[in-house]
Amino acid sequence: MRRIFEKAVKWLLTASGFVTSIVILLIIGFLFTEGAGLFKEKVIEEGYVLALNRENNVKELTAAQIKAIFDEDVTNWKEFGGPDMRIEPFRLEDADKLFTEEELGGQYENAGSLIASLIEAHPGMVAFVPESMIPKGANLNFIEDRSISPKEVFAGSEWFPTATPAPLFGMWPLLAGTLWVSLFAILFALPFGISIAVYMSEVASERVRGFLKPVIELLNGIPSVVYGFFGLIVIVPLLQQVFGLPVGESGLAGSIVLAIMALPTIVTVAEDAMRSCPRSLREASLALGATQWQTVYRVVIPSSMSGIASGVVLGIGRAVGETMAVLMVTGNAAAVPSSILEPLRTIPATIAAELGEAPAGGAHYQSLFLLGVILFFITFFINLCVEYISSRNKAKNS
Amino acid sequence: MNKIEAIDVNFYYGDFHALKGISMEIPQNKVVAFIGPSGCGKSTFLRLFNRMNDLIPGSRLQGRILIDGQDIYAPGGMEVDELRKNVGMVFQRPNPFPKSIFDNVAYGLRVNGIKDKEFIRQRVEESLRGAALWDEVKDKLNSSAYALSGGQQQRLCIARAMAISPSVLLMDEPASALDPISTAKVEELICELRNQVTIVIVTHNMQQASRVSDKTAFFYMGEMIEYDDTKVIFTNPHKEATQNYITGRFG
Numbered sequence: 212m213r214r215i216f217e218k219a220v221k222w223l224l225t226a227s228g229f230v231t232s233i234v235i236l237l238i239i240g241f242l243f244t245e246g247a248g249l250f251k252e253k254v255i256e257e258g259y260v261l262a263l264n265r266e267n268n269v270k271e272l273t274a275a276q277i278k279a280i281f282d283e284d285v286t287n288w289k290e291f292g293g294p295d296m297r298i299e300p301f302r303l304e305d306a307d308k309l310f311t312e313e314e315l316g317g318q319y320e321n322a323g324s325l326i327a328s329l330i331e332a333h334p335g336m337v338a339f340v341p342e343s344m345i346p347k348g349a350n351l352n353f354i355e356d357r358s359i360s361p362k363e364v365f366a367g368s369e370w371f372p373t374a375t376p377a378p379l380f381g382m383w384p385l386l387a388g389t390l391w392v393s394l395f396a397i398l399f400a401l402p403f404g405i406s407i408a409v410y411m412s413e414v415a416s417e418r419v420r421g422f423l424k425p426v427i428e429l430l431n432g433i434p435s436v437v438y439g440f441f442g443l444i445v446i447v448p449l450l451q452q453v454f455g456l457p458v459g460e461s462g463l464a465g466s467i468v469l470a471i472m473a474l475p476t477i478v479t480v481a482e483d484a485m486r487s488c489p490r491s492l493r494e495a496s497l498a499l500g501a502t503q504w505q506t507v508y509r510v511v512i513p514s515s516m517s518g519i520a521s522g523v524v525l526g527i528g529r530a531v532g533e534t535m536a537v538l539m540v541t542g543n544a545a546a547v548p549s550s551i552l553e554p555l556r557t558i559p560a561t562i563a564a565e566l567g568e569a570p571a572g573g574a575h576y577q578s579l580f581l582l583g584v585i586l587f588f589i590t591f592f593i594n595l596c597v598e599y600i601s602s603r604n605k606a607k608n609s
Numbered sequence: 610m611n612k613i614e615a616i617d618v619n620f621y622y623g624d625f626h627a628l629k630g631i632s633m634e635i636p637q638n639k640v641v642a643f644i645g646p647s648g649c650g651k652s653t654f655l656r657l658f659n660r661m662n663d664l665i666p667g668s669r670l671q672g673r674i675l676i677d678g679q680d681i682y683a684p685g686g687m688e689v690d691e692l693r694k695n696v697g698m699v700f701q702r703p704n705p706f707p708k709s710i711f712d713n714v715a716y717g718l719r720v721n722g723i724k725d726k727e728f729i730r731q732r733v734e735e736s737l738r739g740a741a742l743w744d745e746v747k748d749k750l751n752s753s754a755y756a757l758s759g760g761q762q763q764r765l766c767i768a769r770a771m772a773i774s775p776s777v778l779l780m781d782e783p784a785s786a787l788d789p790i791s792t793a794k795v796e797e798l799i800c801e802l803r804n805q806v807t808i809v810i811v812t813h814n815m816q817q818a819s820r821v822s823d824k825t826a827f828f829y830m831g832e833m834i835e836y837d838d839t840k841v842i843f844t845n846p847h848k849e850a851t852q853n854y855i856t857g858r859f860g
């Protein structure tokens with residue numbers, strides 16, 4: 212009977228282990244396939260074309276160039292190696308202004324030929340219209356459409372996933388935003404975290420420590436929305452006043468909130484590491500006439516360095532992946548930040564904010580998954596660092 | 610001349626009365642051994658001489674301990690780190706720092722504010738030679754002290770303690786974790802160091818006590834039962850308890 216029971220438990224544990232691993236692998240696989248789908252998408256929105264006059268010999272445009280044309284930032288074809296002509300962007304909506312309803316027909320059935328002749332009449336015109344509308348055999352040029360290239364995505368510095376006719380998926384601003392916020396968060400959290408850890412492990416009496424430790428661990432359990440809310444009503448206005456900013460929502464506000472959130476991890480892990488520094492080493496140092504502080508920074512901190520380092524890396528891990536609080540206080544401007552006082556946007560915040568409005572299966576949707584893949588690699592790398600540090604620690608202690 | 614003088618010392622761990630009215634005098638540049646059954650208070654007494662028990666919360670000392678005629682516990686007297694520079698200690702288990710061999714020996718000099726690199730190098734070499742370790746480690750001064758054997762580590766700890774030239778060296782069972790050859794080396798060392806420093810050594814090994822020490826104190830249940838020349842203690846003790854202990858009839 213006992214035998215059977217033990218067998219069953221063993222079987223159950225194995226099964227649950229397998230199921231968990233498979234689920235995790237499935238999630239990763241899903242993330243990757245969805246993310247990679249972005250590179251199969253076309254630059255120009257699906258089902259649409261950019262039609263040009265016959266005289267216009269421009270063949271290719273990047274997504275950024277298309278956006279510049281329709282935003283009327285660039286006004287001459289010369290810029291793109293075409294003839295010296297003014298650019299006249301045309302969207303389907305413009306048809307309503309140029310033609311009467313009768314001319315277009317109730318079902319827009321005449322719109323195609325009207326637009327085609329319009330383009331033929333205007334040499335500088337570029338029209339963004341559904342492919343199906345263009346009448347067969349129309350005497351027009353078309354911009355060649357290509358797939359979205361990885362270079363545009365990873366090195367592109369503009370993130371406009373909802374721009375028409377060509378959305379921009381430059382992820383660099385988001386990556387930069389994530390790195391900036393995390394970097395500054397660690398810069399703030401590190402000195403405080405280490406000092407609190409030193410205080411708790413070396414200075415505080417047992418009673419103070421017995422009070423502080425649970426309080427700090429409690430900080431870990433506070434939902435991040437609450438931190439975000441705190442940041443929004445306390446830190447953001449404060450920064451706005453202190454630095455005289457037009458808006459207080461900024462990378463700095465994000466880093467401060469993240470620093471507060473990363474603090475408990477850093478403190479707990481670093482403090483544990485310092486307390487596990489053997490008593491015999493402290494005694495050896497004190498017996499040589501070292502003061503308590505000399506002992507702390509010459510023996511305790513160096514010998515618990517790897518523990519402190521894993522605390523810090525774990526803290527960074529939390530900062531990099533944190534979504535809600537950052538979303539609330541960073542201002543969410545998807546531009547490469549030139550200073551930490553500017554609004555910026557991180558990868559997790561972008562995913563959370565945009566996934567709801569991105570049509571499933573579209574390029575925007577897939578680009579968000581690709582962001583997820585990037586985030587996965589960052590945190591994966593960080594975990595590798597923790598593994599490496601703690602394995603080195605083990606090797607050193609044995 | 611007396612190097613250390615304990616006057617009616619009582620010591621408490623909280624409510625536990627660990628040392629009961631001990632008075633003794635330790636002469637300069639002599640080796641004094643503390644013997645007695647486990648838990649009788651030898652380590653506790655030894656650690657009073659460099660105020661190592663200060664770290665234990667709830668502990669309390671009555672009585673006075675003088676080193677070179679100065680009360681080391683007098684309020685407003687000597688700083689505790691100054692005292693420990695003068696009173697070195699070697700522990701039961703070798704406890705080198707996770708640093709290089711060189712940095713281990715140089716540690717005491719550095720925390721004392723010595724910056725002169727050449728002086729530190731010289732002092733490290735002298736101390737390692739003094740601890741009969743130089744020839745074994747001179748080619749790997751920069752490798753980790755943890756790479757040494759237990760016996761080598763213990764001699765390194767002795768070199769480390771001696772590097773700051775203390776005038777008293779406290780040793781709490783310095784050879785109990787070592788093999789016979791390393792033990793012999795440590796004992797040899799004690800005999801060589803006796804001209805430079807006053808040594809107080811705790812040991813469970815009767816032969817060791819009789820080999821290395823000039824005087825021996827026998828402790829039992831927190832009391833010092835007998836304190837006399839080592840020869841007298843081991844050949845002709847005055848107390849029966851001492852006689853019983855050294856002949857192995859209890860303990």
Ligand SMILES: Nc1ncnc2c1ncn2[C@@H]1O[C@H](COP(=O)(O)OP(=O)(O)OP(=O)(O)O)[C@@H](O)[C@H]1O
Pocket residue numbers: 622625627645646647648649650651652653654665
């Ligand atoms: N930190 C402490 N807190 C409370 N009691 C202690 C503490 N350290 C030692 N004691 C008690 O004081 C008594 C003397 O301890 P001590 O370590 O001095 O004995 P010892 O003679 O060195 O023994 P051993 O030969 O086993 O090392 C013991 O009964 C021990 O339980």
Ligand SMILES: [Mg+2]
Pocket residue numbers: 651652653781811
């Ligand atoms: Mg002891």
